[in-house]
Amino acid sequence: MNASTRLTIALHILTLLASNPEETVTSEYIAGSVNTNPVVIRRLLGLLRTAGLVVSQSGIGGGWRLTGPPDSITLLAVRRAVNEGSPFNMHHQQPNPSCPVGRHIQNALVEVYARAERALEAELAGATVGQLLESVQSRHRDAGESNKG
Amino acid sequence: MNASTRLTIALHILTLLASNPEETVTSEYIAGSVNTNPVVIRRLLGLLRTAGLVVSQSGIGGGWRLTGPPDSITLLAVRRAVNEGSPFNMHHQQPNPSCPVGRHIQNALVEVYARAERALEAELAGATVGQLLESVQSRHRDAGESNKG
DNA sequence: CTAATCTGTAACAGTGGATGTTACGGAATG
DNA sequence: CATTCCGTAACATCCACTGTTACAGATTAG
Secondary structure (H helix, E strand, C coil): CCCCCHHHHHHHHHHHHHCCCCCCECHHHHHHHHCCCHHHHHHHHHHHHHCCCEEEECCCCCEEEECCCHHHCEHHHHHHHCCCCCCCCCCCCCCCCCCHHHHHHHHHHHHHHHHHHHHHHHHHHCCEHHHHHHHHHHHHHHCCCCCCC | CCCCCHHHHHHHHHHHHHCCCCCCECHHHHHHHHCCCHHHHHHHHHHHHHCCCEEEECCCCCEEEECCCHHHCEHHHHHHHCCCCCCCCCCCCCCCCCCHHHHHHHHHHHHHHHHHHHHHHHHHHCCEHHHHHHHHHHHHHHCCCCCCC
16 A cells, blocks of 8 residues: 545545535535445544634534635645555664664655655645536536436 | 556665675565565566566576666656556446446546556656665665665 | 586465455444 | 533554565576
8 A cells, every 4th residue: 555545535525514614514415425334534624624724513514625725725735634644654674773874864855855845745835626626517517417415 | 556666676676786785685675675485575676687687697696687787777667567557446346328327437437547547657757766776875875874785 | 318507387385465244332413 | 410522542554664584596617
């Protein structure tokens, strides 16, 4: 395994909330669109709420809503909200410090890895949930579809 | 877990081979520097050989060598050699196709994810094992160290 | 030719993160 | 007070990754 599906599912959730700006949406409804268990959705929504991206309401008529306009939510903010880790990992065991390469390779790698991750994050910072919704709606129009759910 | 340590260890191995250009190095010796089991090293070296980055020799005096100059080996080539996957993953289960968001979200995400991964790969393509070796040796000099192993 | 060295790889155990599921308490509504 | 929905603990699976043992094959020294 390399990456989790948390970012993907969180973006699915947020796009769905963005497409229903007037209503609260329940975790069960969202789970129906994502095709998974409602608890999985609530766990992710909990992370998104901690990040201030959504609010919840208990009881009848309750559910979830975005706290702000979809265009204000960057994919980078979502990535951080769901605790996606770095695409790079260091050794599990510390390398041998009596070998020059073993002693210094991690410090050398940290710099390169940081540059690469910054480049990735810069791309994610340039995209928003609003753009995702646009993209989805555009594809929906192009296909001449009419389902909703 | 998010990423494996394969890229890190492969780069450790290649930097070690680059620092011993005159000799063949055994998997056992490398394992001593990485601080793991020789079979783990051989597995990775097998992938690196498939990618044409190293060659091996059996028997007494055998071991491993680089096939080319360290400056010709980009971190991107190594990343691909060790089969590191994408930093992004789609849903495990297909989303609900009767929901517009469920039907189109993956196509929308593929584009953004591809842009982000290209940015990451561009950074990795700009760094080489030769630069890593330089970085390690520079740190070694700065620390006034003299160990070797 | 034989012993020693080292690769190549199969096989298996253990670990840990991620996901899916059930269960149930708490909050809000009518 | 019954219903709805969140919040979260608890547990079961699953699966990639890592570590380890074992052994066959290749190569070389003597």
